[in-house]
Each structure stands twice: as C-alpha cells, then as structure tokens.
Amino acid sequence: MKARVFSGIQPTGSPHIGNYLGALKNWVKIQHDYECIWGIVDLHAITNYQKPEELRQQIVELAAVLIAIGLDPKHTSIVAQSMIPAHAELGWMLTCVTPLGWLERMTQYKSKAQAQEAVGSGILQYPVLMAADILLYQAAIVPVGDDQSQHLELARDIAQRFNSLYGETFTMPATKLPSVGARVMGLDEPDKKMSKSATGPNHAISLLDDPKVITRKIMRATTDSNPAVDFETMGAGVQNLLAIYQAFTECSDDEVRNQFIGLRYGDMKKKVAEAVVAALEPIQARYREITADPGYLDTVLRESAARVSVIADDTVRKTKKAMGLYTK
Numbered sequence: 001m002k003a004r005v006f007s008g009i010q011p012t013g014s015p016h017i018g019n020y021l022g023a024l025k026n027w028v029k030i031q032h033d034y035e036c037i038w039g040i041v042d043l044h045a046i047t048n049y050q051k052p053e054e055l056r057q058q059i060v061e062l063a064a065v066l067i068a069i070g071l072d073p074k075h076t077s078i079v080a081q082s083m084i085p086a087h088a089e090l091g092w093m094l095t096c097v098t099p100l101g102w103l104e105r106m107t108q109y110k111s112k113a114q115a116q117e118a119v120g121s122g123i124l125q126y127p128v129l130m131a132a133d134i135l136l137y138q139a140a141i142v143p144v145g146d147d148q149s150q151h152l153e154l155a156r157d158i159a160q161r162f163n164s165l166y167g168e169t170f171t172m173p174a175t176k177l178p179s180v181g182a183r184v185m186g187l188d189e190p191d192k193k194m195s196k197s198a199t200g201p202n203h204a205i206s207l208l209d210d211p212k213v214i215t216r217k218i219m220r221a222t223t224d225s226n227p228a229v230d231f232e233t234m235g236a237g238v239q240n241l242l243a244i245y246q247a248f249t250e251c252s253d254d255e256v257r258n259q260f261i262g263l264r265y266g267d268m269k270k271k272v273a274e275a276v277v278a279a280l281e282p283i284q285a286r287y288r289e290i291t292a293d294p295g296y297l298d299t300v301l302r303e304s305a306a307r308v309s310v311i312a313d314d315t316v317r318k319t320k321k322a323m324g325l326y327t328k
C-alpha cells in the first residue's frame with residue numbers, strides 16, 4: 001500500500017511562484033508515488049475576512065491552477081476543506097487536547113497577531129485545524145514550504161498528546177521540505193518571504209501573471225550595489241533570483257555558477273525572467289482550457305470529496321469512540 005500524503009493551500013489571492021516552488025511543484029512530482037490528498041483550505045482562509053463572492057470564485061480558480069500545474073484529479077484527490085465537515089469536527093476535538101501555551105508560541109500567530117488590532121480567535125486556532133486536516137487522513141507525509149515546519153511539529157505534538165491520553169488513534173506525520181525553493185523571498189524585499197498578502201506591486205509573481213508583467217517584476221527586483229554576479233559577495237536579492245532560476249530549471253549548483261558568474265545584473269535578470277516565463281506559459285495555457293468548463297471543476301471537487309470522506313468519517317468515528325463521545 002502507498003503511504004498517504006496530505007498538504008493544503010489557502011484560496012486567498014492568486015498562488016505565486018513561492019507557493020509553486022516551495023510546495024506545489026513537489027506535489028506534482030510525488031503524486032504517483034503516494035496516495036495524495038490536496039486540500040484547498042478555505043476554512044483557514046476565513047481566519048481573515050474574505051469577501052464571500054471572491055472566496056467562492058478563488059476556491060474554484062485554485063482547483064483549476066492545481067490541475068493546470070499537473071495534478072491529475074483521476075489519481076489524486078483535490079478537495080475543498082469546507083465540503084468535508086469532518087475537518088471542523090476533528091478540529092474541535094483536537095482543540096480540547098491542545099494547551100493554550102502551545103498555540104501562543106507559534107511564530108506565525110505572533111506575527112499575525114502583532115499586525116492586527118483585533119485578533120480573531122481563529123488565528124490562534126489555525127494550527128489546530130491544520131493538525132486536524134493532516135490527522136483526519138492519517139497522513140504519513142506532509143510536503144510544505146519551510147514556513148510551515150513549526151505548525152507540523154505542533155501537529156505531531158497534538159497527535160502524541162491525544163494518543164497518550166486516549167490510546168493510539170493518529171499516525172505521526174513527517175514533514176517533507178523541498179531541497180531548493182523552500183523559501184522564496186519577495187522580489188522587492190528579499191529579506192521577507194514572498195507572500196500573497198504583501199502589497200508591493202513587484203513583490204510576488206503570480207502563476208497567472210502575463211509574461212510581460214513577469215519580466216517587468218523581475219527587471220525591477222531589488223539587488224545590491226555590485227554591478228555583476230559575484231558568488232562570494234552577492235546579497236539576498238541576487239541570491240533569491242538565482243534560487244528561483246535554479247528551482248525552475250532544476251540546474252545543479254555548478255551549472256548556475258557557470259551560467260551566471262560575472263553576468264551583469266540586467267542580463268542576469270533577463271535570463272531569470274525567460275526561465276520563469278518559459279515554465280509558466282504551458283501552465284497558463286492549461287489554466288485557460290480548464291476554466292473554460294466550470295462544470296468540470298465542480299465535478300472534480302465533488303468526486304474528490306466523496307472519495308476522501310470515507311477516510312475522514314472513519315477517523316472521526318475512531319476519535320469519538322476513543323474519547324467516549326456518541327457515535328452513530
């Protein structure tokens with residue numbers, strides 16, 4: 001039997017090359033090696049206010065992107081978290097075994113809470129729901145970008161605590177990080193992770209950006225005061241652009257070194273932009289094809305939900321039984 005994999009992405013804004021290189025590209029690579037379930041985690045998205053009509057649209061668009069990058073819905077399940085009530089149900093049961101201090105220690109919580117005047121309690125609970133997503137399917141492996149490592153550790157702690165309080169119920173999930181692209185930085189602020197919520201016009205490259213826009217954003221990316229690529233002294237901006245190039249082209253370190261050493265920044269950026277455009281053009285073409293038939297996406301989401309609900313319901317039943325709750 002193949003080991004089970006779960007990972008999730010929020011349907012907030014357009015997915016960017018950080019999501020792609022840190023997570024999604026890897027999802028495509030491993031989809032045939034494991035039994036995979038990919039979550040469009042809309043219940044996580046509502047921890048911040050989302051305009052309802054936009055959220056509904058973005059869920060379907062994200063499903064289209066996931067298929068356009070190469071996930072095959074016949075072999076892997078692409079599920080909208082809100083279609084499967086067991087996520088929220090298990091989330092509550094796990095909340096009750098999670099000490100508050102564990103959640104207050106999460107660095108993402110701390111930075112999100114700092115940035116907001118009124119902190120919604122969903123922001124604090126966020127990693128418990130994430131643990132529920134994973135444990136619900138008894139996933140053995142969770143491929144994520146490096147910003148999610150701490151949440152994964154917490155998911156293991158919650159599983160362990162539950163298992164020791166109520167008896168073996170959950171599989172211990174392992175974190176799987178990509179070897180390159182685990183942390184793509186903002187093009188305008190190379191000291192900050194590329195993020196959907198940043199507002200700078202040249203911060204992130206969306207997977208659906210027009211080739212001209214991609215090129216413009218890369219040409220304007222922040223570099224440093226060197227005139228040309230010097231591997232000994234280059235700053236974070238140049239490092240980030242070369243890491244993006246390497247992750248898209250899958251070149252070795254030596255190949256990157258040979259191709260870029262001494263190249264003036266203008267030429268370096270052109271080369272990086274060409275590689276990004278070449279990688280994204282076929283994805284964009286497939287996206288246009290897929291979105292031409294919205295009925296297809298609805299069918300994919302419904303069929304996936306029906307398939308995985310069997311596993312989810314089984315785990316909820318087991319969990320309730322372990323806790324002494326009423327089961328049907």
Ligand code: AMP
Nearest residue numbers: 009010018022023144145182183184194
């Ligand atoms: P999110 O957009 O927060 O739902 O993230 C979806 C996936 O993309 C997660 O596995 C993240 O770890 C990954 N990810 C998000 N931003 C980046 C980034 N800048 N670099 C690498 N991976 C990222």
Ligand code: TRP
Nearest residue numbers: 006007008009041044130133134
């Ligand atoms: N919190 C993750 C992120 O923002 C998304 C996510 C939700 C997730 N549930 C998950 C990732 C379960 C892996 C497994 O990137």
